[in-house]
Amino acid sequence: IYLGDELACENDYSYQENAEKSGDSRWLHRFGFDWERAKLRNDASTPVGRVYQGLLRLIQIRLQNMAFHRGSTEIIDTGNAHVFGFFRNQESQSVLVLGNFTEREQVLSARHLRQLGLRRTVVDQVAGRTVTAAQEMVLAPYQLMILARNL
Structure with a gap:
């Protein structure tokens, strides 16, 4: 900044x-x-x-998320070339960060989300809403999502 x-x-x-x-x-x-x-x-x-x-x-x-403090970073394939994603992992917590870098909505398939280990609901900490990983995920233009889960 x-x-x-x-x-x-x-x-x-x-x-x-x-x-x-x-x-x-x-x-x-x-x-x-x-x-x-x-x-x-x-x-x-x-x-x-x-x-x-x-x-x-x-x-x-x-x-608030220990995974950002001393966690390791793992860049992931989101299954969508327009969505950048990475995990930050710490002993007891994992955070998935997803960013849509386009002016159009982008979709992540439910199948791909399951492959990433998202099998239930998680909270998007940016928007403050619950996301169901069993369904496809739609990211608005330029949307950033931070999905936290306990390990």
């Missing part, structure tokens, strides 16, 4: 107008902090608030 990402700031291309900086794209994220924009971070009706609160939620999920 770069400065401003937590506030849904757009890239600043003005660095390209400066001869000393134009060849160094790192300046894309090096701009003064927008304190007025930061005041919107707790207003969920704004893009700033939605991004900020969403990042806080992901941080909270990471802190």
